[in-house]
Amino acid sequence: MTSKELKAIDMWQEKVQLLYEKDKCIGCGICVQICPKEALMLNPTGASIKGYIEEDPINLDQEKCVICGVCVALCPEDAFKILINGEERTLIVENDGLPEEIKFEGEISIDQEKCPKGCRTCEEICKEEAIKIDEEIKIDEEKCTYCGSCVIACPSEAIKLKRTKLVCEETDTKIMKRVKDTLLGEVRLENMLPAAPETKENE
């Protein structure tokens, strides 16, 4: 599998790189939602993963990204990695800012009425093969990891998913709190779109 360099900080004898493997990416949008610098943006994930469009599921704004490694730590599929002088390292995990592995517990439900039937995007996108579509959509909750990629990809908001709990060795840091505050709760596409520009009323 080939990985792509999203950003590099190239110094005289040292180099820090952020790499990304599109083939691993499931378009869940967790990275987009958690990025502290709001450097990641979502593309139409279903269309991207299915190969209808050339764009990757996510885009990176190099100006904003500081290669902090939060996306690396949170990505459920390990689609990101940081190389420091060629060696794979994630300082925010090494220095106990975030746990090595984070999983979720949650609830998922389908509004069969809303499903247009026949698009099968959710089924195709789910890496865990937790979704099966026959007459109607069926979810195998044993297999579901509550990543949310089906919610993001569904064109008709037919899937409701709520993350209720983190399963990990929690650290006592601000960034851990941010992970909880941001990622627990209902997964909604709106939360991953760029915020509306500030108006005077908002201030």
Place this chain on the structure above:
Amino acid sequence: MSEKKKEKSRVKEEPRIGVFVCDCGLNIAGVVNCSEVTKYAEKLPDVVVAVENKYTCADSGQEEIKKYIKENNLNRVVVASCSPRLHEPTFRRCIESVGLNRYLFEMANIREHCSWVHPHEPEKATEKAKDLVAMAVAKAKHLKPLPKIQSPVINKALVIGGGVAGIQSALDLADMGFKTYLVEREPSIGGHMAALDKTFPTIDCSICILGPKMSDVGNHPNIELLTYSEIEGIEGYIGNFSVRVRKKARYTTDECNGCGECWNVCPVITKNEYDRGLGPRKAVYIPFPQVVPLIATIDKDHCIECGLCENVCEREGAIDFDQKDEFLDLEVGTIIVATGFSDYDPTGEYGYGEYENVLTGMDFERLINASGPTLGNVVRKDGKKPKSIAWIQCVGSRNEKNPHCSNFCCMYAMKEATQIKEKYPDTEVYIFYMDIRAFGKDFEEFYKRLMKRGVHFIRGIPAEVKETKDKNLKLVVENTLLGRVSEYEVEMLVLSTGCMPQEDAQEMQRKTNISRTADGFFMEAHPKLRPVDTPTDGIFLAGCAQSPKDIPNSVAQAKASAASAAIPMIKGVVEPDSIIASVDPEKCTSCGLCAKYCPYHAITHEKGKPVEIIEAACKGCGTCAAICPVGAMEQQGFTDAQLMAQIEAALKEKPDQKILAFLCNWCSYGGADTAGISRFEYPTNVRVIRYMCSGRASAKLVNKAFELGAGMVLVSGCHIGDCHYIDGNYSCEDRMKRYEKTLERKGIDPRRFKVEWFSASEGGEFAEYMHKIEEERKKLEKEGVLTPMKKK
């Protein structure tokens, strides 16, 4: 009779004017026929005596003035010599010493504005000199004695910039006992010098000699160090400046002791600006180990607020993510501007930024520095030791765009070459140069020693640099000593980049109200005799902010400006010019316009009562005098009567052939002086009326000029935004725009009226503009539209 009474009685008498015409050696007399001017002056009304001197400003000349004042009972003196910006204070002191009020003096600038700009037209220059003398005499007739004003000096100083110059100035002032604020915008003081490895010609370690001075600053009881802080604005005048400083939030407090736990755990790596981006730092960092103050800074652009630093920090309250920018208001008596320089950015030249083994001199300093990104190992980007290194001199200096010599690059290149020869003797070293300028103490000897070590000095600047497959650099250069074109291949290339003005020098210029020379560096009050002063009293210069210079010269200038800044603080009082506003309460209609437009809020207005002037606050711009609709306001020393008399004298003969230019003392008059100093010639028919600020320009004065039939009238001041009286030129611009619209109605072709701005450094622009409007005047003359305005 007491001195005062004597003075009063003298003034009450009919004007008795003495005119002193200076030859200035051949500076004036080489062009202007000074004897003829003197004879002409003798016949002017109220002139009792006219004398020609070889050098009026010299002791002998001054003695002559004093002698004639006494013998002829003179009560007004006119000196026709150089610019009043240079010698007005000298002559004022001279006449004061024999009991004449210092304001009973006027100057005619027949050098900068005449002989120096019209060297090829001696006859016309002589005619112009006569006019200038007549104008000064006419004004002198209306001069009045003015009382002395004294204002106290706050005995605290501000030093802007914490490089070696600022550090030295602050230490000297603090050692003299003055409370000194040192403001530095970076997280630490130290400036460029802190980033150097060794210094020439002694090859001593830069930080080892600077470090102790930096910690002295940090520990000095009289120094208040404000790092990571910037100047927001400066108001006031010598003795009494109010300075607003923005202390940028660094998200750490004085509780921080720089232990380093935080940056060990910080997960964000970025380029260290201090290492010129060649090495890393964290988002929470100190730029280098010897920082003063030893406090970490959190770079919010890179911080993700993960909280790891907070968790690991053992000092309570040392990290504060809620910190906001703070504003401090300082009151100081004097200011030293030591804002330094910026490195020339050669991106795009000789492959810099494109070929990986092309560096600047500053980059090289970091590479060879033991605390730099490679711990002092000079290696290429690929990690290999270069077997050959070349330096190219004068990159970004001594070319058409930047004609100035950056002063220290020859020496630093040779110093770096010496270090290479010491560290890696087998390395082939080339220096490509135009001239080697080794002018300082022990510099030439240093150059000779390096030649003996087998460094190749090649006179010629490479025309082309190409990267080879092995990432070497191929240079094509004409050796101008041998007249031969050769090719060289080296494994590393260093560009000896020069010294440029700070990128935001213009902003600092605006805040401090000082001028810059054409090269963009701050301008000294006089290039020889007042090299550390600025034209604004109470503000001084040190280091590379004024011009490129090496460390010893920066330190010398820093010590000089500290001594100069101390003078008014030791005296405790200054005597500002008495040319302030005065109001005639009989005439004042209490409209309040003057109070509204006064840049200094120096006028109090109560409805129904005549306005009052706060003398201590008035700075003498004359805006109120220009604005007053009933002529109740006057600026002393620049009254309507005085300026009108000057205008009349200027336009007495052939008015339509003349360009009457109203120029402000600080910028446009200075620009005309610069034209003189630089010998930029322009038409001889320009007659200059000086006011302190273009705020003084009134419709009444311009009307007068057109009534008398002036061919062309120019109203000029500092560039908009650069006014020495805050916003006098804004009000001038406003007023003149409105005035321009009335011209047609008054039967004046609006093309005869010009408003234009010049800085004191724009001598060339001034001369060029004068040519341009003279061409236009000639065209209008042919059209037959240069007729006088009809009087109401």
